[in-house]
Amino acid sequence: MAEPQRGFRVAPINAADVSDLTAVRIDIELKCMHRAMKLGGLKWEAAIVAADHELSHTPHDIHDLGDDWMIAHAKFHAALVAACDSPWLLRIREQLFVQGERYRRINARMSRADRDLRAEHSALAQAILGRNVKLATDLMTEHLRLTEVLTLQSLKLQDAAVA
Secondary structure, three states: OEEOOOEEOOOOOOHHHHHHHHHHHHHHHHHHHHHHHHHOOHHHHHHHHHHHHHHHOOOOEOOEOHHHHHHHHHHHHHHHHOOOOOHHHHHHHHHHHHHHHHHHHHHHHHOOOOOOHHHHHHHHHHHHHOOOHHHHHHHHHHHHHHHHHHHHHHHHHHHHHHO
């Protein structure tokens, strides 16, 4: 965020923003995902398989995901919705994803939870490839909500450390 004569500063992070972002992100992500599942063809499916393979084979530490993993993660989530036919929805989804990744970095550093990200992502890919709308919807919602919960816990830990 820019301030006259003061340069730039990082926007503050708070629980209400995390929850609002998550709710909106779920709405948009599901719209994109449903359209992609309806319209996607063989090339779209192959791109999801490739992105899932790359993500699952990119080394990471759950508490320090690293740049390579973050790039593979972004590619994976983009591949899931790539067949969506709405450029506007995809642009909005990308903006929300980028903001969500800002929180993910805090979550990863501060969280005490162990999370099987490989299993979460692979299950999501399989549900989408199988065109199982209900399962894919449930898994994506759960995936994003879990990130929200862990981020909120991390913010509480951060606040406690500062106090």
